[in-house]
Amino acid sequence: MEDSLLRIRRLGKWFGSLKVFEGVDLDVNAGEVVSIIGASGSGKTTLLRCINLLETFQAGSILLDGNPVGYHEENSKRKRFPERIIARQRLLTGMVFQQFNLFPHMTALGNVSLGLRKVKKLPRAEAEKEASRWLERVGLGDRTHSRPSQLSGGQQQRVAIARAIAMNPKILLFDEPTSALDPELVGEVLNVIKQLAADGATMLIVTHEMRFAYEVSDKVVFMDNGKIASMGTPTEIFEERKSDRLKEFLSTFNN
Amino acid sequence: MRYFWNFNIVFAQINLLLDGLLLGFLLALASLMIGMALGLFMALAAISKHPLLRGIARFYVTLLRNTPLLVLIFIAYFGLPDLHIRLGKSESFIFALSLYAGAYMTEVFRAGLEAIPTGILEAGQAIGLTPLQIFWNIQLPIMFKNVLPSLGNYLISLFKDTSLAASITIPELTYNAKKINTLTFRVFEVWLITAALYVIACYLMAFILRRIERRFAIQ
Numbered sequence: 040m041e042d043s044l045l046r047i048r049r050l051g052k053w054f055g056s057l058k059v060f061e062g063v064d065l066d067v068n069a070g071e072v073v074s075i076i077g078a079s080g081s082g083k084t085t086l087l088r089c090i091n092l093l094e095t096f097q098a099g100s101i102l103l104d105g106n107p108v109g110y111h112e113e114n115s116k117r118k119r120f121p122e123r124i125i126a127r128q129r130l131l132t133g134m135v136f137q138q139f140n141l142f143p144h145m146t147a148l149g150n151v152s153l154g155l156r157k158v159k160k161l162p163r164a165e166a167e168k169e170a171s172r173w174l175e176r177v178g179l180g181d182r183t184h185s186r187p188s189q190l191s192g193g194q195q196q197r198v199a200i201a202r203a204i205a206m207n208p209k210i211l212l213f214d215e216p217t218s219a220l221d222p223e224l225v226g227e228v229l230n231v232i233k234q235l236a237a238d239g240a241t242m243l244i245v246t247h248e249m250r251f252a253y254e255v256s257d258k259v260v261f262m263d264n265g266k267i268a269s270m271g272t273p274t275e276i277f278e279e280r281k282s283d284r285l286k287e288f289l290s291t292f293n294n
Numbered sequence: 295m296r297y298f299w300n301f302n303i304v305f306a307q308i309n310l311l312l313d314g315l316l317l318g319f320l321l322a323l324a325s326l327m328i329g330m331a332l333g334l335f336m337a338l339a340a341i342s343k344h345p346l347l348r349g350i351a352r353f354y355v356t357l358l359r360n361t362p363l364l365v366l367i368f369i370a371y372f373g374l375p376d377l378h379i380r381l382g383k384s385e386s387f388i389f390a391l392s393l394y395a396g397a398y399m400t401e402v403f404r405a406g407l408e409a410i411p412t413g414i415l416e417a418g419q420a421i422g423l424t425p426l427q428i429f430w431n432i433q434l435p436i437m438f439k440n441v442l443p444s445l446g447n448y449l450i451s452l453f454k455d456t457s458l459a460a461s462i463t464i465p466e467l468t469y470n471a472k473k474i475n476t477l478t479f480r481v482f483e484v485w486l487i488t489a490a491l492y493v494i495a496c497y498l499m500a501f502i503l504r505r506i507e508r509r510f511a512i513q
Contacts, residue, residue: 143436144436144439202417206421206422
């Protein structure tokens, strides 16, 4: 069996006494696109945020490229890595947020080049050249000097995608990337993601766009009530609909 | 009863008033700068996870904001020498006004930092920036844009507060006006012109600050 790029085992997350999820096992292989679907509050977003170490988790482990991230065992005690190490571990993942979260005081180019300059330590000129290359890839070569406030939601999200992928992460995490967009802007963002998938990027996508998940995914995960309820190929999940909960959930979507 | 207006006798001394105006502006600017540095540290203490640091910031803000400025000025001018801290008049005034300004700056900066959506900081974390890099490259510049209008207002407010420096005989505008008043006894003329100078200076500052704000605005 090949070693998966992302390996999650028995992952558990609580906010105080409130359980978000537990016993989550998930593997993502290099080049695979995995979508996570499920109702609001089923723990999908929190799971994604745990992988990016923006959330703590209380049980289980996450292995990226074979190495544990976030926590390690020391004298059989579970310890969180120091912040500096965590910052470096985050480089293995790229995150695209529902609300874009662009840096409002920087141009599109500044947003994409900041990490290249400060984290990858590239000289400014080189970082900006690299950043413009990525902005061109997402179709924004002519907007490099625009501020987020001068861009549409769809354009902002494409800048955010360029910002994430410019850091050359092993896996891209998308947290409902089109949920905050006007309907007519959804397509341009999904097309960029599809293009990245076609180019072989490894991706984990939390989404409510069922048709998109069906088209783009190698594997679909259905989360329900803090557990992975079903997992399978798009055909298995969307057409065979083996469980009642899955049927019920999918019936709320018309497409 | 008739009052014979005679502005000329005051206008003959206008340079003294203008010198005072400039000194007042410089005192305010220096105090704002030092106050901003102090306020930034205290604002960081105020939002830190450490209860002791938060306590220090709260204590400082409460103490300074609830003490009249004139009392602070007297403590700095008359009190510090007893502790063998010898400062010049202007220095002790700047000391008092900076401490006072710092308390207000703490609140301004704290609000400016707290107004930054967490998601933007998380985006910084997500591209691998360290907490210090996030502070310098994201939090600090966004905060300054957030608080620029307040900073301008405080500069104007501090400028007017420099009239209190007259109480320790610093030759700023109010003190020099008092001096001309004593020499000429043209009470109305002196104080009306002085008031007009304050108004014009403040209005000009507000005008310039608005233009700067517009240039820096995020939209």
